[in-house]
Structures are given as structure tokens and as C-alpha cells.
Amino acid sequence: MKAFIRFAAIAALLGGSVQGGAQGLPGGPDPVEGHRLALSLCTPCHVVATDQELPPILDHPAPPFRTIAKRPDTTEASLKHFLLTTHSTMQPSFSMPNPGLADYQVNALVAYLMTLKNRP
Ligand code: HEC
Structure with a gap:
């Protein structure tokens, strides 16, 4: 549960601080911004990149981003769907x-x- 608490705190901080600046930029979604977000939000549980500052703190880490990306059934749509719907009603x-x-x-x-x- 510790991981989740840290996650929620980071998400709240980040939501507050970057929301204004990064919205509505021309040129569509920016993978560089995505990498930055992933390094700050997702590393407590996932291996995002091999050079991330700290390893995941979960006993059984979530699948590395590389593994997820390389699954044949991973598409832009499947990722968006997952990120927007996973446990949107918070159950332990x-x-x-x-x-x-x-x-x-x-x-x-x-x-x-x-x-x-x-x-x-
Ligand atoms: C609190 C730990 C935790 C954090 C933080 C976290 N994840 Fe996950 N993630 C998991 C676990 C555990 C799984 C595997 C089980 C599941 O599917 O829920 C997972 C699975 C996934 C999957 C694969 C879903 C599938 O189709 O199998 C994606 C994509 C993903 N995470 C993206 C992210 C992104 C992007 C972030 C950062 C915004 C993030 N995760 C942050 C724990 C976390």
C-alpha cells in the first residue's frame, strides 16, 4: 500500500504543477514529455527505463514498460483504455x-x- 500512497502524492503534485504548461501544445502528444512523466510517476512499480534513478519498490514489480510495449496486442488504443479505466473505483x-x-x-x-x- 505504501507504493500507492506515494503514487497518489506524486500524482497530486504533478497534476497541480504541470497541468497549465503542457496543455494544448502544438504538434500532438510528445513522447519526450511522456518519458518524463513516466520517470516521475510510474517508476515506483515499473521498470520504465533501465537507467531510472531507483528500482521499483514492489515485492513483485509490475511488468517493465518494454515488455508491455512489445506485446503484439498492445496498441495506442489498448494503452489509453487501460490507463483511463484501470480500477477507476478504488478497491484495495x-x-x-x-x-x-x-x-x-x-x-x-x-x-x-x-x-x-x-x-x-
Ligand atoms: C502502485 C504501483 C503502480 C504504479 C505507480 C503504476 N503501475 Fe502500471 N501496473 C501496476 C501493476 C501491478 C500492473 C500489472 C497488473 C495490472 O494489470 O493491474 C500494471 C500494469 C500496467 C500496464 C499493463 C496493462 C496491461 O494491459 O497488461 C500498463 C500499460 C501500465 N501499468 C502503465 C502504467 C503507467 C503509464 C504508469 C505511470 C503513470 C503506471 N503504470 C504506474 C502497478 C503500477
Whole structure:
């Protein structure tokens, strides 16, 4: 549960601080912004990138982003659907809590995840 509390705190902080700046930028979802968001929001539970500052703190870490991206059934639509709907009613569980992201954050994260599909 500790991981979730940390997650919620980071999400609240981030939601407050970046919302204004990054919205409505021209050029569509930005994978670089997605990478940045992923490094600050998702690393407590996932291996986002091999050079992330700290390893996940879950006893049984969630699947690495690379593994998720490379699944043949992972698409932009499946990722968006997951991020917007996973446990949106908060029940204590051992699966991923809903990150409560704004649309532009979902779009940036998905753009980043999709870049991992074709990476060696
Ligand atoms: C509190 C821990 C935790 C955090 C933080 C977390 N995840 Fe997860 N995530 C999980 C767990 C556990 C799973 C595997 C079980 C499940 O599907 O819920 C998972 C699975 C996933 C999946 C795969 C879903 C599928 O189709 O199998 C995606 C995509 C994902 N996470 C994206 C993210 C993104 C993006 C972030 C950051 C915004 C994030 N996660 C933050 C715990 C977390």
C-alpha cells in the first residue's frame, strides 16, 4: 500500500504543477514529455527505463514498460483504455491503481510507450 500512497502524492503534485504548461501544445502528444512523466510517476512499480534513478519498490514489480510495449496486442488504443479505466473505483488490490491522469498526460505516456515497441 505504501507504493500507492506515494503514487497518489506524486500524482497530486504533478497534476497541480504541470497541468497549465503542457496543455494544448502544438504538434500532438510528445513522447519526450511522456518519458518524463513516466520517470516521475510510474517508476515506483515499473521498470520504465533501465537507467531510472531507483528500482521499483514492489515485492513483485509490475511488468517493465518494454515488455508491455512489445506485446503484439498492445496498441495506442489498448494503452489509453487501460490507463483511463484501470480500477477507476478504488478497491484495495494488488493490481495497478488508477493513476488519475489528465488526457494530455495519457496521450504523452502512450506516445512514449509506443516508441518502445520498435526499440531493440
Ligand atoms: C502502485 C504501483 C503502480 C504504479 C505507480 C503504476 N503501475 Fe502500471 N501496473 C501496476 C501493476 C501491478 C500492473 C500489472 C497488473 C495490472 O494489470 O493491474 C500494471 C500494469 C500496467 C500496464 C499493463 C496493462 C496491461 O494491459 O497488461 C500498463 C500499460 C501500465 N501499468 C502503465 C502504467 C503507467 C503509464 C504508469 C505511470 C503513470 C503506471 N503504470 C504506474 C502497478 C503500477
